[in-house]
Amino acid sequence: MSHKALSPAIYGLIAEFDTSTELVEAAQAAYAAGYRKMDAYSPFPIEEASDAIGFHKSRVPLVVLLGGLLGGLSGFGLQYWINVIAYPLNIGGKPYDSWPAFIVPTFEMTILFAGLSGMFGMFALNGLPMPYHPLFHVEQFSRVTRDKFFLCVEAADPKFDIVDTQRFMQSLKPVSIAEVPH
């Protein structure tokens, strides 16, 4: 347990792969080996990857739903309040509560709020913007936005052991393995 004390010294260990398949298999193996605090990195979305690391549900849809509801309700509410309560006017003999006419702005407000909350929600949940991240220290990691695939097991994982984990990673036959400093 002595070297466990070392663990905070680094962010984690990262393994580099050439194909998405290798990455997914590696991730599945790591998950099977009991690692949880880990993440897979790829130049394009890979559904299997997130499943492999045990991340199955995103809360983005919920955020979008709530945003949409808020937009729709406030949109119609505003119009109703203006035309019926705040400043009722006889417009061309139409009723104060001309709800059919209010549908269009209501709809647009729904879409607008849903879309914006979705974008901000997604970035927030992803913890972005994050200009600094330990992984950026790893020089070959820059190719994650081009053609390389990475699996990173974080030191914060209870099962993480600088030696065992490194050995385990070797077993995954990656292109390379590197320590990720803080």
Place this chain on the structure above:
Amino acid sequence: MEKESPNKPEAVCPGKLELAEVKQKLARAKSGPQYWRSLEELAQTDGFYEMLHREFPRQASVWPEGSPRRDFLKLMSASMALAGLAGCVKLPLEPIVPYVRQPDEIVLGRPLFFASAMPFGAYATPVLVESHEGRPTKIEGNPDHPAGLGGSDVFAQASILDMYDPDRSQTITYRGAMSTWSAFTEALKGPLNSEKAVSGSGLRILSRPFSSPTMASLMEAVQAAYPESKWVKYEPVNRDNVRAGSQLAFGEFVETRYNLGKADIILSLDGDFLSSGFPGFLYYARTFAARRNPDLKEKMSRFYSVESTPTNTGGKADHRLPVRASEVAQVASAIAARLGVGSGATAKPEHQKFVTALVKDLQAHKGAAVVIPGDNQPPAVHALAHAMNAALGAVGNTVIYTDTVEVKPQIQTDALKELFGDMNAGKVDLLVILGSNPVYDAPADFEFAKAMDKVPLRVQYGLYQDETYDHVHWHINGTHYLEEWGDGHAFDGTVTITQPLVAPLYNAKSAYEFIFSLVGSSEMAGYDIVRKYWQGQMKGGDFDAAWRKAVHDGFVANTAFPSKNVSAKGPTLSPTTGDKGGAPDTEVMFRRDPLIYDGSRANNAWLQETPKPVINLCWDNAVLISPATAKKRGLVTGDVVEIDINGRKVKGPIWPQPAHPNDSITVFLGYGRTKGGRVADGVGFDAYEIRTSDAPWIANAKITKVGSGYGFADPQGFQYIDYSDLPKGTEPLKNRHIIRKATLADFIQNPNFAHEEEESVPPEMTLYYPYQYTELKWGMTIDMNSCIGCKTCIVACQAENNIPVVGKEQTMRGRQMQWLRVDTYYEGGTENPAVYYQPVPCQQCENAPCEVVCPVGATVHSTEGLNDMVYNRCVGTRYCSNNCPYKVRRFNFLLWQDWTTPQYKMMRNPEVSIRSRGVMEKCTYCIQRITHGRITAEKENRSVRDGEVITACQQACPAGAIVFGNLNDKDSRVSKIKAQQRNYSLLEDLNTRPRTTYMAVVQNPNPELEQSESS
């Protein structure tokens, strides 16, 4: 002749820029803003600085008559720093009497109303003048005046703009340089004394005809002082034919007055008695309309018109016979012969049917028929008319003869000819021109300017430094009738008093004061002159009270001329075919312009921009020609032709006009001004150039095409409800049920004819809960049977609501601003179509399509059901206009309001906000008047009385066609009218539920002629 002009700088100081020129340059500028800009531009020229240096006191020596520096400063302030005016409104010193006795039918709110009279031609038109804080802002009809009956005409309505015209002459000048009244009187002492010596044999006074008793007394005074002098009265649009006619018939000048209220059958021989400017127009319009009400059943009058130039009068006829002006005489004599008057020619075959039926009708209504000849018809026709009226027993019933209203009538052309001769013969030493502009409007064969320049001393008194100004030594700037005390006789002789609303804007003398100064040893104020005269007249009783009442009412009750017994000298006349000369090719008919009149109103932008009755042309006079003749001659709209009358030539653009007689053209007088002002100059062509003394109304000419592509401003164009140049296969527009009409017979049979074919939606057919208008619910009806299409309402609306003028170019682009328009529809070919007039203000729809589409709520409904326009809120998307099926909304595409010219600031109605660029505007039912009525009613804790609120158009309408009021009041006139079956709303099938509705047209054709003319 330019060289001889004493006003040219050469005369005083060669080669230098003169103040006169400065002012001319200023006057050239078109609008207020440019007015100032042009001053700056001017300031850049070397000539300007040079002039300034020369004019400054140090060099005052170069000034003629040694006028002091004060004058120069005055001039500068007058002609350049007018801004001061807006501040200082001067009330006249004399006690003028506000119109406080309120007849039940109108309430006069804070703005005070003064009764006054507008001198027009030889007659006085009664008016009420609305005055805000001492500034006259609006002219209305005087409801109490027996000759006015509450209506007014376009000239009265527009005269307010004349008074505030920044182009008015503002100073006394001598040889074009600024001078003073004292200098003038001094300068004239000598000449006048020498005239006295020769008992005035060298003195000539040239004025327009007038009816003012006071002026008559002054005239006598002049005669007394200068027995040999001659006072010549001339106006280009004169009534010489009328005078000559009455001389032919009775051997003396008499005034003819018609009582259309008693007339069952009216025959007009080119008599344009329903157009502004015809003596007695207001009275005739009202009485005519009254007898055209179909509810009178068979008592509804029938109107035959034998007409040359199409007029709005002819448009009202049940049967109209379009003939050349020269043919009228023939038709007339044919009719006369059948009535047993004169040997009489026989009518042309194509006229036979008309004549036969007409004569039968006339004879059937002896004592209730009337024949009205037109001023432009030769004396013979007038004589015939007198004879016919006698034969029909009209005299005493529908026709009344009285003494002439005009003072000392003359055959004006002859008088002018004599003056012309005297001037050429050098018999004239001193010529005083009183308000007329002979250099512009005298017959072309006189070459008046040349003759005039032979007179040693020429004095002009007038409102404008016009064409004549270039040929006079002294120019005395005159007063507008709203600035002076005066009097006159209405067409029926009723004594009518003119009281001033403001002191003269430019410190001017009134004509009375001016003439008085010629005779009187001392000066006397206009007020005293007029009052003193009437003191002499109103003998017995309390004069002050009588005078006060006269001024208050604007007239002296029961002073209409009594009818006079004259007997026609028997029908021994062989009618000529009208005065004409030259090789016959095309007949030219000279007509006064319906709006510009003889040119004296040419600088009035309101009149210029109002579409002419029937013709719907504005900002131009044109060569009117029948479409058939145009086709025959290969002429199309906009072709420019040269009219050649015995070598005198003028060029004008062609305007094919339906209902115009063939082989003839009509030219309107009054255009082509060269020194008329910023508005008048360069508009149209000058028909006076080819108008000679021997053929003032009808002449023969050659026309040859010399150009093409002239652009007209015609806001409406021609609209046929049954046929037109519409895309082929298009169904007739009558399917739109815009004009609903029937003959009297049909109406009596089926009073509901107006609703036969309509596809209206019943009010209960709605998903909504309709709004309830509980207290006030404004509505308007327009009786298309009464409407005579005179366009007075348009000008009234323009004056009341501060509506800007946009000019010809913008009108051509379809951007005219008048809130109210009078649509004219034709029916049945171009030869002799039926004509319908439909005034269209905002319809004030209850389901207003305009409101729903406004994104900012700038147009919303009021609790009184008005379609309110909130100018401040408007952002100018113009969607409301697109969605308005009646297209009554007007948009300020550019900045058209003149914010700078100080006179206009004084003129505007302070109760109507002035719209600027980018804002939509429209008829509001004169909301400012409604508010006045409501406030008054609330103060007195009662509901608004019927007739308490009168819109501007309603007040102005001489025919009383427009009725406005509260629809919730079941007894209001408007409710009663709307209850009638003739009442219908425009485009009913759109379910806009307009508050403005129309009374369908009912014509009263002669059954015998119906078939042939039914269209």
Place this chain on the structure above:
Amino acid sequence: MSQGPEEKTGLLDAPWQDEPPVLTPGQSYGSVTDQIADAVLTRPIGLGWLAGLAIGMGLVALLGAAVTYLFLVGVGIWGINIPVGWGFAIINFVWWIGIGHAGTLISAILLLLKQTWRNSINRFAEAMTLFAVACAGMFPLLHMGRPWLGYWMFPYPNSMGVWPQFRSPLVWDVFAVSTYATISAVFWYVGLVPDFATMREKAQSRYTKSIYGLLAMGWRGSARHWKRYEALYILLAGLATPLVLSVHTVVSFDFAISIVPGWHTTIFPPYFVAGAIYSGFAMVLVLAIPIRHFYGLQNMITMRHLQNSAKIMLATGLIVAYGYIFEAFIAFYSGSTYERFMMENRWFGPYAVFYWALILLNLVVPQVLWIPKVRANTTWLFLISLVILVGMWLERFIIIITSLSRDFLPSSWGHYVATRWDYAVFAGTLGFFAAAIFIFIRIMPAISIFEMRQLLPESEVKAK
């Protein structure tokens, strides 16, 4: 190998023999990345590009001048009048908005329909959308009588307590167009983030590096991020799809809600949307064909894309044709004298020549797209696209001008003639659009890089 893409593409895109591939074989993650990124990062600035940009900017300057004069003097400098209260401004507005629609359609609807061929054209199609909407967005403001009060169209609390009038289609426009612009921008930016990360890594100068870095927001391709990212991307597509259909529907309400003959018709919404996509795809081709040619992207924007676009144009064109025919049919079937006259006026009236030109350009000419050979010929496609763009502009001219110039009361009929200022503003927006496109292709990856990677066969995860 080349089977790869087809495996990924669903039934809806079942390939057959003569169909060219979406992505030519023999590419790798690296090659696509470099090809697209280098077009921005390393490719030298060409003369053609400079010339194009110069022309665009010149027209933008013209726009500036025209707008300045417009604000100084007023909308009276245009040909509009009473009764024709709307002129070029609204025509251009509708035209531009319509063009925008193709972008959203490609990026959203085709995404939902799993049309993988969209991947190589959606990026610049979206950019096109944004710029088109920007052009369109100018006009509602410019055409106001008092544009400095344009903000009154938005609901904001104020001391007067007055608000917009929500029954007016113009207010609906404000909501629809602003929402459309916002969501399109969001969609576009979200799509760009991973590519910005790529640019960040590939950029040489630290200056550009840091700019792309900021835009990338520290994207590092984490599986968790991708998961949420994909979720949002699909949701945005789901939101944008009804939105894009709604926008032109709302625009069509500007006319359909009114009572003007020729405007007041229920067929407008579908036929406006179809027309929008019609003109949109025409614009896509007008842009795509030169771009792929000059930037050598034939391997990514293949004939497959052009042919599919052509097919969509043909389809939507037929819907539009149906619209025209039914407009005419209803005009007579309705029995309304105004409607009948409106149609006859279009056929024989003063603007008939424009109507028949519209029929020729919009209905007749595009029928040649039935011929496969034409669809396979870039020159033909380019020309036909131009023709369609003109035709769709004419359609709006006919709808707006012809209907307004002759409506209910003949006394108020008028005529509309555009002034040089009308043309100046229109040309100005064309220049703005061109300039924007030129700048875009120089500073951003014109093709979505990470989505191109997905098209590679090896992107598949092979199950054991």
